[in-house]
Amino acid sequence: MKVFIVEDNSLTRFTIKTAVEKLGHAAVGEAENFAEAVLKLRDSKADILLLDIILPDKSGLEVLKEFKKINSKTKVIVVTALEQDSLDEELMKEGASFILRKPFSVDELEKALNKI
């Protein structure tokens, strides 16, 4: 599967990318903030978007809303350390397929990728 990663922390982004490739998938793109994500995702052919919620400019929730306007096919896995009932509810309503809690193991990432 082709995976696009949106994550602001470069260390975490690198770790996720390495895990995605270790699981036999292709990391086809990455972005570190809302503006870069929205721009790059317009032309992306990714099957799955791994989306962080805490970003420096606007939140991942805003990325999700913008992204779903232009692409409803790509599945979105939200990757976040936040565990808030009202946020989870809104993310699922806006089209997220799965919420993966940080920090996570490679096994947990694999399960999430297989689940959707």
Next chain:
Amino acid sequence: MNMPKNMTWENISKKAFSKAVDKINKISVAKWETSDILPNNDNYDSVCCYFQVDEDDIPMSFAMLFRRSDLPAISKSFIGYGFFVSQKMTRSEELLMEELSNIILNCLISEISNFLGKKIIPSGPKTAQSPKDTAIEIISSALPANAGKITARADMAFVCGGNKIVCEIYSFLPKKFAEKISMS
């Protein structure tokens, strides 16, 4: 103005820190455990990681302060090797502290959110190195005065790799949220 001591705030922070330690143990090299807190109010050279929130135009800030001298022990327990303490923090040290604070502060923010029944999405973490009192003053004063901010403090102590680390955690909350917590 400081939030008066109350059980709800104690329960929120206790639950958050317990969750945070479980999460840290999932990925760190050494085992981390919460420990007893000894009151400490000296003005040390701190590493301060902080989040700001402007959800629905309601400003809030959350800050976590570590002793600069504790960084080698923290990094050794977290990733397996200790950084050499130089005068100025390196980007690698900042990323490490941001990741650790990300886990701990997000557990606290999530518990507050679930208590208030309101989503709270912070901005990306920022890091500063300065004397503790200066860091607190700057982060606190970044909030507009008309928000009627209340400072809620909840220190956290943990043992990792044989070292005891104490960090101070400050939540600068709007008055109406702080009152909801302290009056329940």
